[in-house]
Amino acid sequence: MGLRLSKSIVGKAEAEAVARVILEDGYLGMGNEVRLFEQEVAAFLGVDPGRVISVNTGTAAVHLAVQAVCSPADEVLVPSLTFLASFQAISAAGCVPVACDILEETCTIDMSDAAKRIGPKTRAIMPVHYASNPWKLDEVYTFAREHNLRVIEDAAHAFGCRHNGKMIGSFGDMVCFSFDGIKNITCGEGGCIVAHDEAAAQICKDARLLSVRNDTEKRYAGARSWDFDVTRQGYRYHMSNIMAAIGRVQLKRLPEEFGPARLKLAELYRQKLSGVDGIKLFRTDPNDHVIPHIFPILITSGRKKEVVEGLDAAGIPTGVHYKPNHLLTFYGGGSLSLPVTERVYAQNITLPLHPEISEADANFICAKLLKIVRSFA
Ligand SMILES: *Cc1c(COP(=O)(O)O)cnc(C)c1O
Numbered sequence: 001m002g003l004r005l006s007k008s009i010v011g012k013a014e015a016e017a018v019a020r021v022i023l024e025d026g027y028l029g030m031g032n033e034v035r036l037f038e039q040e041v042a043a044f045l046g047v048d049p050g051r052v053i054s055v056n057t058g059t060a061a062v063h064l065a066v067q068a069v070c071s072p073a074d075e076v077l078v079p080s081l082t083f084l085a086s087f088q089a090i091s092a093a094g095c096v097p098v099a100c101d102i103l104e105e106t107c108t109i110d111m112s113d114a115a116k117r118i119g120p121k122t123r124a125i126m127p128v129h130y131a132s133n134p135w136k137l138d139e140v141y142t143f144a145r146e147h148n149l150r151v152i153e154d155a156a157h158a159f160g161c162r163h164n165g166k167m168i169g170s171f172g173d174m175v176c177f178s179f180d181g182i183k184n185i186t187c188g189e190g191g192c193i194v195a196h197d198e199a200a201a202q203i204c205k206d207a208r209l210l211s212v213r214n215d216t217e218k219r220y221a222g223a224r225s226w227d228f229d230v231t232r233q234g235y236r237y238h239m240s241n242i243m244a245a246i247g248r249v250q251l252k253r254l255p256e257e258f259g260p261a262r263l264k265l266a267e268l269y270r271q272k273l274s275g276v277d278g279i280k281l282f283r284t285d286p287n288d289h290v291i292p293h294i295f296p297i298l299i300t301s302g303r304k305k306e307v308v309e310g311l312d313a314a315g316i317p318t319g320v321h322y323k324p325n326h327l328l329t330f331y332g333g334g335s336l337s338l339p340v341t342e343r344v345y346a347q348n349i350t351l352p353l354h355p356e357i358s359e360a361d362a363n364f365i366c367a368k369l370l371k372i373v374r375s376f377a
Pocket residue numbers: 057058059060062082083085086128154156157178179180189190191
């Protein structure tokens with residue numbers, strides 16, 4: 001059947017958009033197409049276009065956000081159960097990721113555990129919208145205000161999602177999205193920061209172009225900076241016109257096509273798998289609009305290995321989101337113990353989820369999974 005865990009959903013419209021940039025514009029770097037993409041993302045989120053800074057990966061977005069609001073040696077509270085990119089972005093800025101435990105019901109950061117890890121060097125907190133779930137994001141902001149911390153949202157999973165009716169990215173502090181090949185929308189690779197603080201926005205805007213002052217404005221006017229000054233470290237993290245052309249098409253397809261398709265599949269999984277002995281599903285808040293990027297579940301029977309092997313034998317790929325970062329040598333090699341994170345890691349598998357999985361595929365996946373899980377009951 002050739003089932004895939006995740007997939008870029010691109011076709012003729014994206015190909016035509018890239019062809020238009022190549023054949024009509026001919027400038028493939030960061031120019032007018034990127035400016036239009038930023039304007040359209042801003043309109044979609046309901047923010048000022050000057051606050052949207054597009055970059056070449058989601059990891060670059062998180063790195064730029066961290067270096068804009070933290071200084072080297074500052075500590076950043078972050079859940080251990082996240083993509084390695086969250087941790088690498090923090091350490092790339094010379095900061096220290098402080099691994100926090102998670103809530104078992106959502107895999108989002110456990111604020112009571114985070115509170116215990118605050119120290120004199122704590123400068124920011126990085127909530128990760130695991131499986132696109134903003135869960136109690138308001139509490140993170142309240143906590144940050146109480147402890148005088150910056151908030152850097154790793155919203156890589158959560159483009160197009162809402163918290164209490166508000167679009168993720170439309171409020172808050174520093175919000176980072178990923179547009180890599182398998183996220184809710186893709187630019188091929190790519191990402192963006194929505195910076196609600198003007199000073200941080202300017203730092204990110206410059207830092208994506210080697211920190212050449214105001215280079216973005218020049219490029220959008222079709223000009224270049226030949227005489228300039230630089231006052232801080234910068235990077236080559238800008239987005240290209242080719243990526244932006246793909247992203248502009250994807251942005252239009254999200255509300256009518258990708259969002260409903262992902263939601264429908266997740267709903268089907270929920271219906272078939274809830275209340276089953278040996279399987280635990282994660283919670284979302286009914287006040288939130290969650291367009292799931294991944295569909296993780298817990299295999300609570302202690303037979304995760306057998307379930308993964310059984311599904312694999314039936315041609316059904318599964319994933320692990322994620323290996324906890326505090327277990328990696330570079331981040332302490334397990335010298336710290338985070339009980340919920342470690343328990344979830346031992347039980348967590350991710351089922352195939354992307355808009356081209358049919359209802360028949362999803363039914364087949366559920367039937368196989370239920371058969372395997374019940375054989376161990
Ligand atoms: C995808 C992802 C990123 C990084 O995005 P890239 O565009 O792949 O660099 C960061 N954090 C999380 C949680 C992600 O899933």
